[in-house]
Amino acid sequence: MFYSVVVELKALETGVIPTYPGKKIHGLFFNVLEKANAETSKKLHQNFNNKAFTVSSFLGKKVDEPVSIMKNKRYYIRLTFLDEKIFNLFTITMFKNKIFKKEIYIENIKFSILRVIFDEEQSKWAGVLSIDELLSKKDYSNKIKLKFYTPTLFRVGDKHLRYPDAKKIYTGLLNKFNKYSEYKFNESIKEEFSNIKIINKRIRKKRVFINNFYLEGFVGDVEFEISRGNNELLKIVNILSEFSFYAGVGYKTTMGMGQVRREHKECIAI
Known part of the structure; x- marks a missing residue:
């Protein structure tokens, strides 16, 4: 199975991300994964070729200029997974963070997690695709x-x-x-x-x-x-x-x- 997950966030404070946000969201991904399973996170980080995930920048925001984050506004990021284990570790941890109202940080700006979206009916950037479906x-x-x-x-x-x-x-x-x-x-x-x-x-x-x-x-x-x-x-x-x-x-x-x-x-x- 291949997965595309959209995470809906709410900014809990105002701030600016001055450089490319994709690198910051890459950091968020590994922070979440390390807390879920430090050994898996380390191995994934050391694998330099054809890694089993991608991240986006903030969906709908320009990537070639600083991004202004406004308190209480909603923001969206996307992650894709080619490996079931990595997908499970990341999404389960994000659901736990949502349930227990644990904030996450991108750059040094605090966000709460509102939704973790898999359904393409809720976001054109979400989806799940099986090998059988793809080959059929x-x-x-x-x-x-x-x-x-x-x-x-x-x-x-x-x-x-x-x-x-x-x-x-x-x-x-x-x-x-x-x-x-x-x-x-x-x-x-x-x-x-x-x-x-x-x-x-x-x-x-x-x-x-x-x-x-x-x-x-x-x-x-x-x-x-x-x-x-x-x-x-x-x-x-x-x-x-x-x-x-x-x-x-x-x-x-x-x-x-x-x-x-x-x-x-x-x-x-x-």
Whole structure:
């Protein structure tokens, strides 16, 4: 199972988060997890590749400027989980905090927990997806549109690539899928990712300030096309595109970068 959880918070004081909030929410995640299980938290922190979670910044708030927090206002953050154990540890601890009215801190600002949301009917950013459900879909399209909500970039050695690259996007998604899914795709399909065409893009650059440095990536819409003659590639790219909502794309997804979702005609972006 893959999970996307939205946490509704109420600010208990006024303050400002001057640098990129995704890094602060990353800190909150590990604080909560450490209290739930210190050993698991340590192991997860030491795993540098394809971690089993992502966090967002504050949903609906700009990521490239300081965020003003107002007392008694509601704020929303999102976390996704590719591992059942991590999901259980985090959400059970958050429910306990809610029940016992235990405050949490982001930066040095105090919040109370109002709701922990799993149902996509309550938030377009929440959801639960099983492997069986993902693999059972048959309506494979040869044109796929992904919307990148937060700066997305790719690290190659010491360099950062700040533009969409189909092979890098889908290779990263396949690596995560094969790590956390009981069902594995054949790794040789990666060579076929070079045949995915970008046929349309409406993107712009955006950067975030993390402590004493900036990271810059792209945000916006990217449309891909897959040849109808390659059924296996068509199937895998469609599945990985749905999976991207839970996995994130590119560098620093554990700090809110690369938040993405597949856009369907009936889907209303939020």
